[in-house]
Amino acid sequence: MFSDDQGEARLPTALWIEAECAKLNARGQGHYIAHRGNHASGVVMVKVYDITVRQCMLYAQQRDLDGALGWVRALGDDPMPEGQVDQYTQRAVSLDPDLWVVEIEAQSLDNPFDGKVFD
Numbered sequence: 001m002f003s004d005d006q007g008e009a010r011l012p013t014a015l016w017i018e019a020e021c022a023k024l025n026a027r028g029q030g031h032y033i034a035h036r037g038n039h040a041s042g043v044v045m046v047k048v049y050d051i052t053v054r055q056c057m058l059y060a061q062q063r064d065l066d067g068a069l070g071w072v073r074a075l076g077d078d079p080m081p082e083g084q085v086d087q088y089t090q091r092a093v094s095l096d097p098d099l100w101v102v103e104i105e106a107q108s109l110d111n112p113f114d115g116k117v118f119d
Contacts (some may be wrong), residue, residue, distance in 0.1 A: 012040040013100060020113050021102070029112065030105040034089070038098035045074065045092065046111055047085050047103045055079030057109040058088065062118065070116040079109055 011019070017033070024031045037043070046059040060074040075088060089101050104112060111117055 013037065013042045013044065014039045017044065017100060017102060024104065024112065027112075032103045033100070034103050035093050035099065035101040037096075037100040042098040042100045043096070044100045044102065044113075045089060046071070046113055047089060047101065048109050048111060049082060049103065049105050050079070050107065050109045051105055052107055053079065053109075054082070055109070056082050056085040057111075058085050059111045059113075059117065061115075064118060068116070070118050071111050071113070072118050 010016075014036075021031055021033075034047070044061045048057045048059070050056070057079055058074040059071040061069060062072045063069055075085065093099050093101065102113075106112065
């Protein structure tokens with residue numbers, strides 16, 4: 001455990017992702033860590049691929065004005081083709097190699113990870 005910028009104790013990113021992926025495993029939900037970022041404090045992006053509509057939604061971790069950690073839809077509210085999302089995440093990783101990218105196959109475009117999605 002370590003303290004973040006707000007002085008809150010939190011798990012290193014790698015352990016947090018491991019715990020979230022364990023929940024996906026328990027539900028039998030396919031996932032893949034496409035890029036491993038900084039073990040302790042990398043930001044996380046989650047690409048959710050809906051296997052029924054063959055479209056993706058990309059979520060990125062962000063803090064609200066009160067410092068609470070949550071998620072934003074990184075590319076807007078509309079689903080996108082997988083190739084466009086992959087291009088975006090590749091550019092993001094090239095700019096921030098500490099970034100984590102987790103890909104999830106689902107039957108909806110909802111983010112299965114804990115945390116509120118900010119509108």
